[in-house]
Amino acid sequence: MFSACADPSSLDGLAWLGCYLTTGKHIDFYWSFLTVLVLLAVTAPVALAFGFGGAMAARSPVLPLRLVGKGYAAMVRGIPDIVFFLFFVIALDQGLEWMLHQARCPDWTDPIRQGLEFRVCPEAKIPSGNAAQIWHRLYGFGLAVVTFAIVFGAFAANVLYGAMQAVPKAQLETGESFGMSQRQVFHRILVPQMWVYALPGLSNLWMILIKATPLLFLLGVQDIVYWARELGGSKTSAFDYPHPDWRLYYFLGLLVFYLCMTRASEIVLGRLTQRLTRGQATLAGNARRKAA
Amino acid sequence: MSCLQIIGDYAFRSLGYGERLLPRSDFTLCHQVTLIGSGLIWNIYFGALALIAGFFLANAVALARASGRFWLRKPAEWFIFVFRGSPLFIQFFLFYEAFVLLPRAGFDIPLGLITLTVETDWLTRAWAGALIVLFLNTAAYSAEIFHGALQSVPRGDIEAADAYGLSGWARFRRVLWPTMLRLAWPAYTNEAIFLFHATTLVFFSGFPAFQQRGDALYYANYFADKTFNPFIPYPIVAVYFILLTLLLTWAFGRVNARLNRHLPSNIRPGIRLRAQLIR
Numbered sequence: 001m002f003s004a005c006a007d008p009s010s011l012d013g014l015a016w017l018g019c020y021l022t023t024g025k026h027i028d029f030y031w032s033f034l035t036v037l038v039l040l041a042v043t044a045p046v047a048l049a050f051g052f053g054g055a056m057a058a059r060s061p062v063l064p065l066r067l068v069g070k071g072y073a074a075m076v077r078g079i080p081d082i083v084f085f086l087f088f089v090i091a092l093d094q095g096l097e098w099m100l101h102q103a104r105c106p107d108w109t110d111p112i113r114q115g116l117e118f119r120v121c122p123e124a125k126i127p128s129g130n131a132a133q134i135w136h137r138l139y140g141f142g143l144a145v146v147t148f149a150i151v152f153g154a155f156a157a158n159v160l161y162g163a164m165q166a167v168p169k170a171q172l173e174t175g176e177s178f179g180m181s182q183r184q185v186f187h188r189i190l191v192p193q194m195w196v197y198a199l200p201g202l203s204n205l206w207m208i209l210i211k212a213t214p215l216l217f218l219l220g221v222q223d224i225v226y227w228a229r230e231l232g233g234s235k236t237s238a239f240d241y242p243h244p245d246w247r248l249y250y251f252l253g254l255l256v257f258y259l260c261m262t263r264a265s266e267i268v269l270g271r272l273t274q275r276l277t278r279g280q281a282t283l284a285g286n287a288r289r290k291a292a
Numbered sequence: 293m294s295c296l297q298i299i300g301d302y303a304f305r306s307l308g309y310g311e312r313l314l315p316r317s318d319f320t321l322c323h324q325v326t327l328i329g330s331g332l333i334w335n336i337y338f339g340a341l342a343l344i345a346g347f348f349l350a351n352a353v354a355l356a357r358a359s360g361r362f363w364l365r366k367p368a369e370w371f372i373f374v375f376r377g378s379p380l381f382i383q384f385f386l387f388y389e390a391f392v393l394l395p396r397a398g399f400d401i402p403l404g405l406i407t408l409t410v411e412t413d414w415l416t417r418a419w420a421g422a423l424i425v426l427f428l429n430t431a432a433y434s435a436e437i438f439h440g441a442l443q444s445v446p447r448g449d450i451e452a453a454d455a456y457g458l459s460g461w462a463r464f465r466r467v468l469w470p471t472m473l474r475l476a477w478p479a480y481t482n483e484a485i486f487l488f489h490a491t492t493l494v495f496f497s498g499f500p501a502f503q504q505r506g507d508a509l510y511y512a513n514y515f516a517d518k519t520f521n522p523f524i525p526y527p528i529v530a531v532y533f534i535l536l537t538l539l540l541t542w543a544f545g546r547v548n549a550r551l552n553r554h555l556p557s558n559i560r561p562g563i564r565l566r567a568q569l570i571r
Binding site for chain 2: 077078083086113118212232247262
């Protein structure tokens with residue numbers, strides 16, 4: 001990258017390390033941290049929306065909808081989340097291709113599952129066979145994001161359903177006695193008040209989401225774990241920067257990265273809790289009122 | 293090939309008994325159920341041993357964390373922070389790489405007349421290495437739960453103990469500790485369930501499956517890769533884990549009932565599953 005780094009074998013000490021840490025592959029490694037942050041930024045709101053939908057469905061007066069909502073919220077309790085991660089990535093991919101296949105190739109006669117293969121017509125491939133490499137990677141990342149959102153949406157549905165149940169019934173009845181419709185009660189009374197009950201659960205969920213991001217590696221995305229393994233593995237003298245097995249140090253770096261992330265989140269979420277409990281009819285809110 | 297024969301061949305495949313090679317074609321439902329069930333032995337092994345050993349360490353760490361002494365409290369706080377603040381997945385990788393770097397031939401510890409050679413090779417194997425990581429991890433999570441419970445032991449209980457003239461160890465063993473366990477038990481049940489769920493990560497995180505002896509998810513993943521059909525093996529794993537979770541909830545519920553046996557039955561706290569503690 002720098003002109004001083006043109007001949008690595010002549011370098012030593014800090015200069016060597018400086019050049020080593022700015023090779024093209026290392027720059028890719030640093031960018032992959034951004035992948036993790038993008039995943040967090042995209043997944044968190046989508047999962048929250050999924051969870052909100054799930055919690056609303058679980059409270060619905062319509063029985064089938066209620067069952068769907070409750071089933072969705074309950075699915076993560078008994079089954080390891082990793083099973084869902086591994087399952088949805090393939091299942092979503094095959095489901096999308098299957099639907100495209102039905103739409104685009106109605107006269108295709110061969111069965112889709114032939115023995116051990118899953119074959120759809122070429123027009124139904126996602127992304128299409130001649131697409132650039134970047135589209136394949138984006139599609140893989142998109143699948144991972146949707147998978148994360150589904151799984152964490154189920155966790156969020158649990159939390160939000162509990163929070164909706166925790167809002168005092170008298171509040172809702174007061175709304176009704178003022179002549180509000182069910183929709184108005186939901187929008188104006190239930191939703192504004194539920195967040196304070198949901199916050200401890202949602203904070204916890206955010207921490208879990210942060211700690212689940214290395215699982216991207218299992219979904220085939222080139223994330224920080226992938227690069228740490230790749231870069232840390234011992235390099236023979238055939239490489240520009242030969243070194244022994246340094247994976248331990250790379251993973252130590254990742255560990256520190258995650259510790260910083262969770263610690264910073266803890267502090268921010270603590271502040272947020274302080275803000276949200278202001279003026280609420282809960283124990284923490286009472287304590288703040290008395291202190292003021 | 294009959295199903296009974298398949299069960300005979302593969303029921304203990306994950307431990308290295310029976311058929312040497314995994315099935316390569318003609319995967320029947322029986323194959324999948326048997327092999328995945330065989331892998332579940334490892335999940336139970338990791339979960340149960342880490343839970344039992346972790347319970348003791350967790351008690352010690354929770355006490356250290358509640359201690360007034362700086363040199364006892366700080367290490368406990370850091371231990372909990374490091375293991376709760378970082379992903380289990382990274383911890384597995386980190387410990388595996390650390391174990392690999394240990395000298396293969398083992399350490400020589402000179403003890404005057406004789407030299408003791410400590411083998412380190414076994415640490416890189418999943419059965420020991422991953423168990424150590426899970427043990428430390430669950431100890432940290434449980435310690436946090438126990439510490440929280442210890443802080444919320446009602447003051448009246450402690451005053452009552454004082455009034456009876458109990459102090460020190462006797463007060464801890466007969467009043468504080470049982471109350472702490474009672475308060476912590478519902479959260480600890482969750483921790484146990486998610487520990488068992490976390491055992492599925494072992495063979496996806498550096499620790500190699502020696503001679504393809506893996507856990508339930510390892511075999512499910514094998515089938516999904518080979519058949520390219522995720523709709524059969526993963527639901528099988530799911531069913532196994534739901535059964536395991538139900539069994540755990542039942543067992544912990546029995547302990548919970550025993551811990552609360554002195555309370556009137558209408559105010560005994562039940563165990564409600566809260567999805568809070570995956571790593």
